[in-house]
Amino acid sequence: MAQYARTKGSIALITLTNPPVNALSSAVRKGITETVSRALNDTQVKAVVLCGENGQFCGGADIKEFAKPMSGPALVPMIHAIEAGEKPVVAAIEGIALGGGLELALGCHYRVAHAKARMGLPEVTLGLLPAAGGTQRLPRLTGIPTALELITTGRHITAQEALKLGIVDKVTDGNVVDAAMEMALSVIGRPLSPRRLSTLSTPPLANLDGVFEAAMAQVKRRSRGAMAPVACVKAVRAAAELPYSQGMKRELELMGTLMSSGQAKALQYCFFAQRAVGKWSLPNGAQWNNSRPRDIRTAGVIGLGTMGRGIVVSLVKAGISVVAVEMEEKQLDLGRKEVTGILERDAKRRGVTAPLHLISFALSLQSLRGVDLVIEAVFEDMELKKRVFADLSRVCNQNTMLCTNTSGLDVDQIASVTDRPPLVVGMHFFAPAHVMKLLEVVCGPRSSAEAVATAMSLGKRMGKVSVAVGNCPGFVGNRMLKSYMDESVFLLEEGASPEQVDQALEEFGFALGIFKVGDLSGLDVGWRVRKSSGLIGPDVNPTFPSRVRQGRRYCPLPDLLCEQGRWGQKTGRGWYLYDSAGGRVARPDPEIQRFLQDYRLRYGIPSRRISEQEVVERCVFALANEGFQVLEDGMAAGPEDIDMVYVFGYGWPRHRGGPMFHAAQVGLPRVLQRLEFYYRENPDIPHLQPSALLRRLVGAGSPPIQQWKQYIRSTHSQL
Ligand SMILES: CCC/C=C/C(=O)SCCNC(=O)CCNC(=O)[C@H](O)C(C)(C)COP(=O)([O-])OP(=O)([O-])OC[C@H]1O[C@@H](n2cnc3c(N)ncnc32)[C@H](O)[C@@H]1OP(=O)([O-])[O-]
Incomplete structure (x- = not known):
């Protein structure tokens, strides 16, 4: 799976051929090994160009093969043979050079990239490290701090950044293979030793210990409990401190530990799962590859609260014109200020102009008449949503798709008040909607395949991971969350403290424990939902609230907290104590300990040690x-x-x-x-x-x- 051709007389062109991304499967490795050997042994050949077919250089090792026993030639000796060869090899990088793909290019003596190419060592995101010499060659080329950053984050970089960092020698807007050929011809006869990265020393760095200690502290803070980033730091350290051959041994050793770990398996599962969820299907046979999404150019968003603002930003950043509607002038002004601020800050960070021309703000639904799709983001109240959808049905063009950002209400009931139930779906965003990657696309029983396809594809355009889910209370995420949240408060009743529960969950790997999350998002939100679902109401004894409701165990602790005005960060007190209203740093609150003890005494619940x-x-x-x-x-x-x-x-x-x-x-x-x-x-x-x-x-x-x-x-x- 590598083609060999002789061009321009003395140049051998080797083309990787393994669509869609020319991953380095065992057949490709075999192909490269054979063709490189052929080129090195052909006396007519003076230089070699390595490229990938279909505009993609190489997406790295074949991730599917990680689960199988190793077969075919290994990457490390294959890359070594290229580097050690006596003929210059030039990598022509188009599309992508990722992971093993970039490591292959680093084994070449020169690298030419197309201006639109992207490069990176994303192995860390798969629970691995760049173990085809990447942790040893890159620091020798770019210096340790840059290599540490690229290898521990797995960040993709542009061709321009790669040029600046010295990772590529030339960037071209034209045909990258032609440019690589030209370079190959120009370097014939030049000494190769300075181009063999493995033979160089890493550039000297003052305070080596400090740099590595800071890097280690950072990866531990950023990715709690993840092994791969820690191993990456250790491997780069080996490049700084050991000769190349010993560094390679260390790289292999660390890779062995990672490869057999559950974490690598989990992360590789996530890679394929993320792609699998895009391949949705409906019981009627409609699916991702036989349903055409509509082309959405204009959208309306109703409601400029936190969710609505994030949705507007996401749409605008995807290049869609948005009409943002609020009912009150004050709210509209507030929303406009926030949305504009987010877009301007984002544009400044990226050095571009904020696409503010794509948004207009309005006080009436009438302004939504001509849009292709509307996303409603008003309060979580069925009657209100029904009124909005009935109005939309009257106001919007017959063909406009109507979507609700409900976090758990019945999408079919909402659709039933419209004249177009097939064009109604749920688009459940997660706060803050311009940051969080998840989009639940809720398929109502009457949602059409076209509507589902459109919502899924719109999600993708906005950079989201769109997951099709069924229409049940809470859909998938919030429905499951209920059991998790219930358990956490039951544990408080039985003897645990909020900080103990949070610590255990954070040790497990959650970024934040459940009680910190509650304080952050506002405890009053769930309180309101429980009131509207009839769990709290006039029938509940205020001094001795029942611990059984709707036929199952119920914990009134969160309600009692809300009654005391402890709504979380926004009031400066929730499950934790904060310096002031809006404070961010959570401190355990002795008052909560007393409150929990009194509660257990009052209900006669024995307090026990919970592991x-x-x-x-x-x-x-x-x-x-x-x-x-x-x-x-x-x-x-x-x-x-x-x-x-x-x-x-x-x-x-x-x-x-x-x-x-x-x-x-x-x-x-x-x-x-x-x-x-x-x-x-x-x-x-x-x-x-x-x-x-x-x-x-x-x-x-x-x-x-x-x-x-x-x-x-x-x-x-x-x-
Ligand atoms: C000794 C070890 C050292 C080296 C380690 C490594 O190199 S580790 C590797 C380091 N490399 C990486 O981590 C890169 C991983 N890949 C990516 O980040 C992206 O796929 C992309 C940016 C290359 C293309 O994005 P895009 O949105 O344009 O397209 P898309 O994402 O939808 O993918 C299209 C199809 O290709 C498939 N496939 C892709 N790559 C691989 C692979 N390496 N393998 C196998 N398959 C792969 C993908 O599953 C999908 O298949 P499907 O569903 O159609 O059957």
């Missing part, structure tokens, strides 16, 4: 258990969809793959056994009762996660 293991198991297994139920109910197409919802929308640690992958990795029999145990202890908590699907999977011998779909009894996919 970190119990905190994590009860919260995380309850979450996964609801995930199994979501699958059984046909509300998500597969475990990958659920996992991507959690990774991109709820701060789930990516190196643990997602709640369903985590359950598989822990072992389904173990998850079942622990859920059975906790359910026996707490028979009044229905979400701890193991789901039928989990039992069936265990009964079937715990098949791999990719096969779970076969065990889902329901033939009633709601998607």
